[in-house]
Amino acid sequence: MLLGCKSKTDKTEETRLPRIAIAGIGIESSTFSPAQTHEEAFHARIGDSIFSRYPFFNAGTAIRKRAEWVPTLLGKSLPGGIVTREAYESMVKKTLKMLKENGPYDGLFFDLHGAMSVVGLQDAEGNLIKRVREVIGTDVLISTSMDLHGNVTKTLAEHSDLITCYRMAPHEDALESKARAITNMLDRLESGKGKPKFKAWVPVPILLPGEKTSTRIEPGKSLYAKIPAIEQLEGVIDAAIWMGYPWADEARNHGVVVVTGDDKEQVTKAAENLAKAYWDVRKEFEFVAPVATLDESLQLALASEATPYIISDMGDNPTAGGAGDVTWTLRELLNRPEFKSETGPSLIYASIPGPELIAAALKVGLGGKVSAMAGAQVDDRFAPPLKLEGTVTAIREGDRDAKVEVVVKIGSISVIVTDKRKPYHQEADFTDLDLNPRESDIVVVKIGYLVPELYEMRGDWIMALTPGGVDQDLERLGYENIKRPMFPLDKDMKDPDLSARLIKSSNQLN
Numbered sequence: 001m002l003l004g005c006k007s008k009t010d011k012t013e014e015t016r017l018p019r020i021a022i023a024g025i026g027i028e029s030s031t032f033s034p035a036q037t038h039e040e041a042f043h044a045r046i047g048d049s050i051f052s053r054y055p056f057f058n059a060g061t062a063i064r065k066r067a068e069w070v071p072t073l074l075g076k077s078l079p080g081g082i083v084t085r086e087a088y089e090s091m092v093k094k095t096l097k098m099l100k101e102n103g104p105y106d107g108l109f110f111d112l113h114g115a116m117s118v119v120g121l122q123d124a125e126g127n128l129i130k131r132v133r134e135v136i137g138t139d140v141l142i143s144t145s146m147d148l149h150g151n152v153t154k155t156l157a158e159h160s161d162l163i164t165c166y167r168m169a170p171h172e173d174a175l176e177s178k179a180r181a182i183t184n185m186l187d188r189l190e191s192g193k194g195k196p197k198f199k200a201w202v203p204v205p206i207l208l209p210g211e212k213t214s215t216r217i218e219p220g221k222s223l224y225a226k227i228p229a230i231e232q233l234e235g236v237i238d239a240a241i242w243m244g245y246p247w248a249d250e251a252r253n254h255g256v257v258v259v260t261g262d263d264k265e266q267v268t269k270a271a272e273n274l275a276k277a278y279w280d281v282r283k284e285f286e287f288v289a290p291v292a293t294l295d296e297s298l299q300l301a302l303a304s305e306a307t308p309y310i311i312s313d314m315g316d317n318p319t320a321g322g323a324g325d326v327t328w329t330l331r332e333l334l335n336r337p338e339f340k341s342e343t344g345p346s347l348i349y350a351s352i353p354g355p356e357l358i359a360a361a362l363k364v365g366l367g368g369k370v371s372a373m374a375g376a377q378v379d380d381r382f383a384p385p386l387k388l389e390g391t392v393t394a395i396r397e398g399d400r401d402a403k404v405e406v407v408v409k410i411g412s413i414s415v416i417v418t419d420k421r422k423p424y425h426q427e428a429d430f431t432d433l434d435l436n437p438r439e440s441d442i443v444v445v446k447i448g449y450l451v452p453e454l455y456e457m458r459g460d461w462i463m464a465l466t467p468g469g470v471d472q473d474l475e476r477l478g479y480e481n482i483k484r485p486m487f488p489l490d491k492d493m494k495d496p497d498l499s500a501r502l503i504k505s506s507n508q509l510n
C-alpha cells in the first residue's frame, strides 16, 4: 500500500499537497472520583464539522491551504471520572473505520489531552495510538498535541513522531500549541525531511497538582520560559515539558520532558537540561493563591472590603476531574448564620447539579418557590443530597453542558443549579442568569486556579481545601499504582536518573 509522502522520489507527485488526517479523543479523568464518563460527554464531531473547533482551519487560512485535510473523529469531554470501556471502544472503532476508509495519508494531526483513564487500561492514549498505527502504517508522520497536564508513556512517545504540549497554565496558548504541532508537521512533509531523526524522552518523578504549577508564577514561569530558546537551536524542532496528572492512579502519572529534532547531541542535551531544571526547582512549587480551610476562607471573605471575594471550592473542581456534585461546601454555606437573611452578604454559589430541583423549578416558573433535592448523585462520600428551599430567580435552557440552569435564592445566597454539571468560568455564564458577580460580596466556584476572566474580576481570592475527587492534598488520595519514589510524596528521595532515553520511531520498531 502506498503510504507516506513520496514527493521526493516520485516526480509525478512532486507538487501534490500532503494528505493529513485529523483525529483525537481528549479528556482529563480522575480515577479517584466515583463518576464515570460516557460517550455522549465527548460530543464527538465527525468529518468537516471538526474544522470549526480550530480557528486556524477556517477556509482560506494559510494552514488550511497547505494540505489536503481528512478530518475523522474528534471527541473532547469536560474533565470527569474514568471513561467507560464501552465509550472508549465505540469512539476508537469509529475513528479506525474512518481512517481505514479514507487513507492513505502522509500525516496525522493527533489531538489529545493525555490524561484519559479508561476502565481496564493503564495507558489509554498509548493504546489508542498503537491501534491507529496498525491502521495507517508506520511511515505516516504523526504529530501529537497535548495538554501539559497529560502523561507521556514510552509507547506514546514511540508512536508519535512529533509530540508537544501547551506552555502556559492556564492554557492561554492552547490553539497556538495545536497550530505549532501542525506547522512543524507541514514543514517536515513539505521539505521532504520527513520524521525527525531523534526523540529524547526523560521521565521526571514529580507529581504535583496544577494549582501549584501555574506558569503565571515562579518557578513554573521561568521553567517554561526556557523552551523558546531551546526550540531555536540548530537541529531541534520542538521541546515540551509535561507536568503530568495527579488524580489518576497509573504508573504513567509523572512529569516528562520530550525534545525532538535531527541533531542527536542537541536533542539529548536539551532534554536533559530541561529535566534537570525541572527537578532542581521541585521544592519551590507552591499553591498559586493563598490556601485555607473553608471556614478560614469564609472568615477572610466576610471581613474583607474587596469584592467579589472569590473562593475556589477546589476539591470537587469539575475541570480537573471532580464529580462536580459534592454538596459538602454548599451545605456548610447554607448552615452559616451570616447568609440566612436576604439582607446578609451576597454570595453566588456556582454550581450544583440537581435534576430534581430543575424539574420542580420549571414547574413553578420564575419567581416561584421550590423545595427539592440537589447534588450528591454521583459523589456522596462527603455529604448527602441537599434539600434546597428558595425562590427561583432565573431559568435558562439550552446550554451545551448544563442543559438547563436555574438560580435559587436562599437567604442571601444565589445557588446555581444545573441539570448536568457545568464549569462557571466566564462572566457571561453568570450574567446570562441575571447574576452580577462583580457586585456580589462573595463568589464560591467549583474551580482550582482561576481562569483569566475570573482572575481579572477578583477583588480577592483564596483557594479552599475542600473534599472531593480532586483533593489537592495528594497525600490523602491513597495511590497504589504510581511509581515510587515520587516527589513530593517521597520528600527525601535521592536524585533520579535524568539521562535522556532516545526513543525509536515507530518505523524502526519491530
Ligand SMILES: [Zn+2]
Residues within 6 Å of the ligand: 147, 148, 149, 171
Ligand atoms: Zn491542563
